[in-house]
Amino acid sequence: MGRWVWGAIRRSLRPSGLVLVYDPGYAVRVGTSPIDPLRAEMVLAFLVDQGLVRRRDMARPLAASLRNIRRVHTDRYLESLERREVLEQIVGTPLTDAEAEGLVQSQRLAAGGTVLASAIAARTGQVAVNLGGGFHHAASNRGMGFCALNDIGIAIARLRARGFSAPILVVDLDIHDGNGTRLLFEEDPSVHTFTIHNQDWSPSEAASATVMPLGTAVSDATYLTALRTALPEVMGRIRPGFVIYVAGADPATDDMLGDWNITAAGMLARDQFVVEQVRRKGAEIPLTIVLGGGYGGNAWRYTARFLGWLALGRVVEPPTNAEMLLRRAEELHRLLREGARRLPPASDWAFTPEDVAAFMPGAAAPRRLLGRYTSQGIELLLERLGVLGQVRALGFSLPTLELDFHLPDSDCVRLYGDAAKTELLMEVRFRRDQSRLPGMEVLYLEWLLLQNPRREFSRGQQSIPGQKHPGLGLLRDVTAWLVVLCGELGLDGLMYVPAGYFVATFGSRFIDPVRQAQLEAMRRALAGLRLVEASRAVEERRVVDAATGATVPWEPAPMVIPVSPRLRERVEGPEYEAALEAALSSLSYRLRLPSETNADA
Ligand SMILES: [Zn+2]
Numbered sequence: 001m002g003r004w005v006w007g008a009i010r011r012s013l014r015p016s017g018l019v020l021v022y023d024p025g026y027a028v029r030v031g032t033s034p035i036d037p038l039r040a041e042m043v044l045a046f047l048v049d050q051g052l053v054r055r056r057d058m059a060r061p062l063a064a065s066l067r068n069i070r071r072v073h074t075d076r077y078l079e080s081l082e083r084r085e086v087l088e089q090i091v092g093t094p095l096t097d098a099e100a101e102g103l104v105q106s107q108r109l110a111a112g113g114t115v116l117a118s119a120i121a122a123r124t125g126q127v128a129v130n131l132g133g134g135f136h137h138a139a140s141n142r143g144m145g146f147c148a149l150n151d152i153g154i155a156i157a158r159l160r161a162r163g164f165s166a167p168i169l170v171v172d173l174d175i176h177d178g179n180g181t182r183l184l185f186e187e188d189p190s191v192h193t194f195t196i197h198n199q200d201w202s203p204s205e206a207a208s209a210t211v212m213p214l215g216t217a218v219s220d221a222t223y224l225t226a227l228r229t230a231l232p233e234v235m236g237r238i239r240p241g242f243v244i245y246v247a248g249a250d251p252a253t254d255d256m257l258g259d260w261n262i263t264a265a266g267m268l269a270r271d272q273f274v275v276e277q278v279r280r281k282g283a284e285i286p287l288t289i290v291l292g293g294g295y296g297g298n299a300w301r302y303t304a305r306f307l308g309w310l311a312l313g314r315v316v317e318p319p320t321n322a323e324m325l326l327r328r329a330e331e332l333h334r335l336l337r338e339g340a341r342r343l344p345p346a347s348d349w350a351f352t353p354e355d356v357a358a359f360m361p362g363a364a365a366p367r368r369l370l371g372r373y374t375s376q377g378i379e380l381l382l383e384r385l386g387v388l389g390q391v392r393a394l395g396f397s398l399p400t401l402e403l404d405f406h407l408p409d410s411d412c413v414r415l416y417g418d419a420a421k422t423e424l425l426m427e428v429r430f431r432r433d434q435s436r437l438p439g440m441e442v443l444y445l446e447w448l449l450l451q452n453p454r455r456e457f458s459r460g461q462q463s464i465p466g467q468k469h470p471g472l473g474l475l476r477d478v479t480a481w482l483v484v485l486c487g488e489l490g491l492d493g494l495m496y497v498p499a500g501y502f503v504a505t506f507g508s509r510f511i512d513p514v515r516q517a518q519l520e521a522m523r524r525a526l527a528g529l530r531l532v533e534a535s536r537a538v539e540e541r542r543v544v545d546a547a548t549g550a551t552v553p554w555e556p557a558p559m560v561i562p563v564s565p566r567l568r569e570r571v572e573g574p575e576y577e578a579a580l581e582a583a584l585s586s587l588s589y590r591l592r593l594p595s596e597t598n599a600d601a
Contacts, residue, residue: 018311019120019128020058021113026132028106030091034256034295040131042300046318049327052311062419064111064154066383071157072150072184075384077141081148082377090143101374104148107135111151114290118155121286122164122242134246134292136178152244153184156191166241169194171274174248174292175258177201182209192238196226198259210234216259220266227273235277243278243287247271249294249302256296271306297321367405370432372489375403378413387477410446423453425472436495436558440567443486445496450474483561492567493560500554502535508561509571515557517583525589537591546588
């Protein structure tokens with residue numbers, strides 16, 4: 001984990017305090033669903049207002065890395081999340097493209113929150129609350145019921161990857177069945193999923209699970225009796241070393257989706273019972289709490305009451321919605337005013353204009369890279385191709401992508417080695433192009449930079465013009481990525497205009513066979529030289545025509561790496577080969593001898 005994140009954790013810890021994890025990016029509107037995008041904000045505003053937490057005591061997560069997400073979800077499923085209709089099925093309501101993309105991003109961020117909260121709880125033995133998450137219906141190869149990414153499973157898988165081996169208990173008291181989590185750990189007896197809900201969503205043959213469907217119209221007495229009977233027995237049997245509590249607020253009587261009659265007192269008694277079981281004196285088990293479901297404008301009040309009690313040890317009644325909205329607006333306004341003057345660059349908690357814009361309805365639909373990819377789509381591809389793994393192996397532990405749509409004609413992707421985006425590793429500018437090859441469409445590569453910013457050129461080491469740092473050693477992998485993009489987009493191939501000899505040597509062909517013949521004649525003349533030396537010889541115009549002694553200059557012309565059969569035919573077919581052979585037979589180059597003068601000079 002990066003320095004920045006651990007710094008945030010350290011700063012957020014207070015003796016016996018409650019650790020809260022949150023990011024404004026959790027807030028999301030989902031079509032016409034009764035999800036209150038301000039739920040967590042209201043809880044937070046209440047806790048801040050009561051003096052129970054200070055904004056600077058909070059930890060702000062990074063979006064869960066695909067490395068962690070892929071520990072529980074399949075690539076095929078993650079790819080399918082690029083499609084709006086898949087997300088519409090998951091939430092059961094029509095979505096705009098912007099909403100679909102926002103949904104995945106917000107759940108990924110919230111999953112990062114559950115990962116971070118679990119890391120804090122495991123490390124400190126404290127109670128850490130993620131003011132989001134609880135997407136318990138998502139299984140490895142499908143999402144459902146508003147849940148695209150199972151943050152609980154992702155956090156558990158990451159704890160396991162970090163060597164945490166004690167039994168883990170998930171106490172899921174959302175009114176809906178935590179079936180996705182149960183399926184994820186169906187064959188893992190070391191993770192027990194305990195869920196009390198209205199009805200089962202999936203059958204269970206899990207190795208270690210408690211599944212208690214209570215039906216409809218459940219009252220406080222039935223609910224609390226079930227919990228007080230079953231949970232202590234499971235705790236005693238499992239002896240968990242870590243607990244994740246999904247404190248869904250949707251069993252509450254006024255919930256807009258739930259069909260139970262649990263009172264505010266019943267909800268609080270439930271939450272208190274779970275915490276008292278887990279945090280019993282002398283056996284304080286690390287506890288992570290995630291919000292889970294809770295629908296309509298009152299859902300936040302149950303969570304606020306619970307967390308207020310957790311932080312303070314006594315119950316404080318949250319104010320009315322109207323009053324709280326006003327306080328929240330004042331707080332936001334104050335932060336924005338301060339923010340305009342001074343916001344520390346890596347603040348744990350800072351509203352930016354983008355954060356605020358995210359709350360505004362009608363934000364413009366996000367653009368997609370090459371008309372197809374979200375940032376996550378591109379990142380998934382780089383992760384699958386092993387590029388990000390190699391970047392991590394080079395010591396850049398938090399590779400971070402940035403898509404830039406500010407250029408008029410092309411899209412730009414930057415890859416940084418760090419979350420703060422100070423270490424630029426790769427910059428690619430490209431576009432889809434139909435103008436350069438009649439009847440075909442290519443991925444036109446305008447610019448490609450690959451560098452290792454932590455290394456400097458050593459004395460005498462030759463650098464390529466314009467490059468400040470030595471390369472990353474990933475050209476081949478990045479080229480492979482570009483070729484894969486062509487394939488996925490149905491493009492004919494990758495095209496670029498090499499600025500110099502060395503760029504023309506990584507396995508592609510000039511469209512013009514005569515130009516290709518010149519390159520091959522050059523290659524013969526430069527045989528025996530190292531690539532850097534050969535490249536320098538061309539740059540210094542030391543390659544001459546063997547017959548006339550005239551300098552052979554480097555002339556930029558378009559090259560392609562063909563992907564489609566028709567472009568392959570175009571630059572590798574018999575017609576091209578014949579033209580190439582013919583041109584080559586009349587060409588012979590050699591290196592100018594030191595004694596010869598430069599004919600151009
Ligand atoms: Zn629910």
